[in-house]
Amino acid sequence: MNPLDFAAKQYGTIGVAVSGGVDSMSLLHYLHAAGADVVALTVEHGIRGEASLADAALVQDYCHTLGVECLVRRVDAPALAADRHIGLEQAARELRHAFFAETLQSGRVCCVATAHHLDDQAETVMMHLLRGTGLGGLVGIEERDGYIRPFLHYTRLEIESYARQNAVPYREDATNRDQTYTRNYLRHTVLPAVEARYPAYRQAIAQLADTAREEVCLLDELSVAPTVEGDVVFLPREALTTHPALAKWSVRRALRHFDWGVDLEAKHIQAVLNLPKDGRITLPHGLEVAAEYDRVAFWHPFSPSGAVYPFGEGRFAFGTAIVVRPYREGDRLRFDADKIPAGAVLRLRRAGDVIAKFGGGTKSLGDYFTDKKVPLRVRDRYPVVAVDDQVLVCWADISRTVAVDENTRRIYTITEES
Numbered sequence: 001m002n003p004l005d006f007a008a009k010q011y012g013t014i015g016v017a018v019s020g021g022v023d024s025m026s027l028l029h030y031l032h033a034a035g036a037d038v039v040a041l042t043v044e045h046g047i048r049g050e051a052s053l054a055d056a057a058l059v060q061d062y063c064h065t066l067g068v069e070c071l072v073r074r075v076d077a078p079a080l081a082a083d084r085h086i087g088l089e090q091a092a093r094e095l096r097h098a099f100f101a102e103t104l105q106s107g108r109v110c111c112v113a114t115a116h117h118l119d120d121q122a123e124t125v126m127m128h129l130l131r132g133t134g135l136g137g138l139v140g141i142e143e144r145d146g147y148i149r150p151f152l153h154y155t156r157l158e159i160e161s162y163a164r165q166n167a168v169p170y171r172e173d174a175t176n177r178d179q180t181y182t183r184n185y186l187r188h189t190v191l192p193a194v195e196a197r198y199p200a201y202r203q204a205i206a207q208l209a210d211t212a213r214e215e216v217c218l219l220d221e222l223s224v225a226p227t228v229e230g231d232v233v234f235l236p237r238e239a240l241t242t243h244p245a246l247a248k249w250s251v252r253r254a255l256r257h258f259d260w261g262v263d264l265e266a267k268h269i270q271a272v273l274n275l276p277k278d279g280r281i282t283l284p285h286g287l288e289v290a291a292e293y294d295r296v297a298f299w300h301p302f303s304p305s306g307a308v309y310p311f312g313e314g315r316f317a318f319g320t321a322i323v324v325r326p327y328r329e330g331d332r333l334r335f336d337a338d339k340i341p342a343g344a345v346l347r348l349r350r351a352g353d354v355i356a357k358f359g360g361g362t363k364s365l366g367d368y369f370t371d372k373k374v375p376l377r378v379r380d381r382y383p384v385v386a387v388d389d390q391v392l393v394c395w396a397d398i399s400r401t402v403a404v405d406e407n408t409r410r411i412y413t414i415t416e417e418s
Contacts, residue, residue, distance in 0.1 A: 001162045003033035006150055014148070015041045015071075015109035017100065020055035022170040023115035025062065026163045027151060031113060032066050033166075039109055040070040043099055045077040045092045048175070055171050062169055071108075073099040086285050089181075104146045116141045116149045119156040122205045123186050130182075132266035135219065136252050138212035140205075155202060219249045226254040226298075232377070233257045233298040240273050240296065247273055254298050258287055272296070280376055292375045299377055311344040311385055313412070318348060318383050321417035326410070335393050337412040339402040344392060346383045353384065355391040356399040365391050372396045385414070 008031070016031060018024040018040045031038050040063045044056040056072055063070035073095075081091035100112045121140045128137030143149055151159060163170060179185040194201050223246045224239035239250040251272045268283050275281060280290040290297050309316050316322045324346070327334045353365035363371075369379050374396045385393035392399045393414060404411055 001030065001154060001158055003030050006031060006034040006036065008034045008036035011036060011148075012110035013037045013039055013108070015039050015100065015103050015112045017096070017112055017114045018042045018059050018070075019173075020058045020171045021115075021173060021176075022163050022168070023117060023151065023156070023159055025059070025168050025170040026159050026166075027113060027115040028062070028066070028068070029166055029168045030162070031150065032068060038068055038113075040068055041100060041103060041109075041112065042070060042072050043092075043096045044072065044074045045095065046075060046079075047077050047088065047092065048173075051171075051174070055173075058169060058171055071103065075099075084286060090285060101146075111146050111148050113148050113150055115151050115159075117151040117154050117156055117159055118202045118206060119187070119191075121152060121209060122191065122202045123183050125205050125209055126186055126191070127182055134248060134252060134266060134269065135212050136216055136249075138208055139216055140209045142209075142213060153206070219246070220253070222246055223249040223253060226250070226257065228257065231299060234292075235296045235298075237291065237294050237296060240275075244273075254296075255287075258285075258298070258300070288377065290376055293373055297375065297377060301377065301380065307347070309346040311340055311346055315417060316346055316383070318346075318381070320381060322346070322383055322414060323417050324412060324414050327413045331413040331415060333393070333395075333398065333413050333415070334404055334411050335398045335402040335413070336404050336408045337410040338408070340385060340392060341387055344385055344387050346385055348382075349379060349384055349391075349394070350389070352389045353386065353391050354389055355394065355397075356401050358400045358403070365394065369394075369396060383414075 014031060014036050016024070016028045016038050018028050019042065028038065028040055040059060042056055042059045044052055046052065048055075056074075060070050060072065075092075075095040077088060077092040077095055080086075080095060081088045084091065103109050104112060125138055125140040128140070131137070141149060141152065143152075162168070175181070176184060177188070179188055191201070198204070224235060224242070227234045233254050235250055235254050240247050242250075248269050251269050255268075271281055271283070272289055275289065275291050275296065278291055280288065282288055286300060288297075288299055288301050307316075307318065311324070313324050313326075316324070349365055354362045355365050355368050356362050357368070365384070366379075378395060382395035384391045384395075390399075392402050395414075
């Protein structure tokens, strides 16, 4: 491992993801020795108490020794895991990636370097294989926009040898020996047995990943690309009825927009393909998928708000910012503000809500939304103006009781904050 093998001049400032372990500490030394302009990025996850703090301190001390700037982000992964009902590892990963993305988007670094290596690649492909992955899972770890993996063709033993030769300090994470984690079980039990019979298994798996990557590129060209509207990803319904291989790949492309690809399994893809008309399912990490007439939507739902506000002009928080204000040309909804009775409130919909139809009579709000083809995810997200169970204004429409007429003096609307 010669640092001069790394073409540092083709890069600007590189953010190096450093945890304090031998892999990432060696990567920091390697890139610095190659003459790259580097900034260390380290995240203290709030998981392992004093040990986690000691890891961060080691990184900062070594950066001081090298004369490298170190950016430290302290987060609370356990709190996020509890709030989102996800695993601790997933929460930590999301928080790390958010920090890296923020640093990239700010322009502080041109890319982020991670210390993934050949053993990581073999473990990752094996994990995906055992979970019933599709072709995309066989690609394993790869470079992608904004990220580079300088160690991806080196083994763990080569990196440890490099650390010894260059006196690189590091700390061993005790959880790396905990075989309740699938990766650790593969690393310490399964793959050593494989290596005893097939010494070159790492290189063979890497070759498989390279072949899969080429075929993935072809599938990207042939399958249907999703569209993105805000925080919702859509696929046309017809994309699920093409050749099974292309249908599955279109779903995978939609799911790439959400940071949980390592937990993707074949059964999740099939669940989407089996989605019935008007069906809705929940995938791992709270990802919702619903059939919406001629398309399928993928999104992370917000936590419902129990807030209730007296009706009036202003800005109101319901997981999304809602504004009540005078009507402007082009607004989608308008109503007579003076017809809103005293005691009216802004709140999310409730069981038993009804709305007065323009043709006469009343209808349950749920049935009304169905008639108007309002997606389920929208029904749960946006507030109504109501008095008791009588809905006067909702995201799709208004009650006939607050319609604008020739006597209207104040025309108002409800819209998302822009």
